[in-house]
Amino acid sequence: MSLTVFVTGATAGFGKAIAERLVGDGHRVIAAGRRAERLEALQAALGDRLLPFVLDVTDTSAVAALPSSLPEGWREVDVLVNNAGLALGLDPAQKADLRQWDQMVATNITGLMHMTRALLPAMVERNRGHVVNLGSIAGSYPYPGGHVYGGTKAFVKQFSLNLKADLVGTMVRVTDVEPGLCGGTEFSTVRFSGDDAKAAAVYQGTEPLTAADIAETVSWVVNLPGHVNINRVEMMPTCQASGPLAIKRQG
Template sequence: MALTALVTGASAGFGDAIARRLVRDGYRVIAAARRVERLEALARDLGPALCPFPLDVAEATAVASLPDSLPDGWREVDVLVNNAGLALGLDPAWQVSLDEWETMVATNVSGLMRLTRALLPGMVARNRGHVVNLSSVAGTYPYPGGNVYGASKAFVTQFTLNLKSDLIGTNVRVTSIEPGLCGGTEFSNVRFGGDDSRAAAVYAGTEPLTATDIAEAVGWVVGQPAHVNINRIEMMPTCQAPGPLAVKRAG
């Protein structure tokens, strides 16, 4: 029987590409997101191997009840891809909206944490499974305006490494995927409140990573032999690199 994967944030961007890649690789995929009409369109594209599942990862009650809410025959999740996440704003910390900070924490931190806690016991009981967390290079390399977004991704990376420590001796694997500049998704449009021109300027003159590149990494990670755990993958396009330390000089 085909393995079952659950991908959050599957209505667009990385999640859409990851769902498509995993179906192509022979998985049955539960595509979870808030935008039901997009999930239904994805199901029409991919057929019975994809199960659309409405879910807001920031809703604690919905996440807690997830294992028993999945359709019959789809409840043993072999691969969890915690992809749902967002960045809001690029203002300095003393000017940023507190609501935006709290929204990022609710999705990027609490949602990922709760979903992992909901599905991990089943994986451990079956002694098989894989949790793939979408982090970011922003969790390692700070930049002006990154504040809570970067901090939330640092949580994802460290949470992944600590899960690996907890899971030692089991056959449950865990991986952090940490992309850099990635275009062709809604990420910057969401960050800038729908300002398409400002979002487009982020990628002007670059050849960024694509959602397909991220899906390729996820497909490779989960396709490794069962005894192989890929702890972290940090990805950047060739046009990007970590910057030097900033120095502000007087005068």
């Protein structure tokens, strides 16, 4: 069955890989993001099963206008992949930039909420749909400098579970995909304000997850039979694990 899938943050990283994979699966993908030229290049590569759609998920007016602003034939969205998100900075909380905190909350929480609220009612009305949220293991395991980013991903996890509670008895599914260390994307470059060397050091000596691994997981949960709901997928590379509690000893 061919589905119409809306993927946010599709200009790079997870979103681009997810769009490519789902088109390869035979679905139609609305690839949304802020960088029009990248979306157009993606359409040129993938063909007319991909619709480029310029959208900033922090633009509440534009998000509220969905899906009526989509072209005819693309308005019945079967799957929403809330992928748009970012981490900014790694300073301790007492030194962090409040503007970065606000931007993470606006994108990772408010943008995801508004996108879901815009497209969910029609899914419920049709009694068919799937909301796939991109969370993170940072929502479960704290680390120094993770403060607001981890907090936003903890929200994504709980929001996903509560959505499922609201939707029980319908055929609308909700999944939170929670990756750990993942390389080959812009994630760390964005976090460190374009410092490529600092970003590369995060993955030095590791074999991290890749965007293709995340796309594979999204493909799996989306293509399962309609009565199967995967609540959460927590995934890490074999080089990563949760650590012991930190203890600061005196003397």
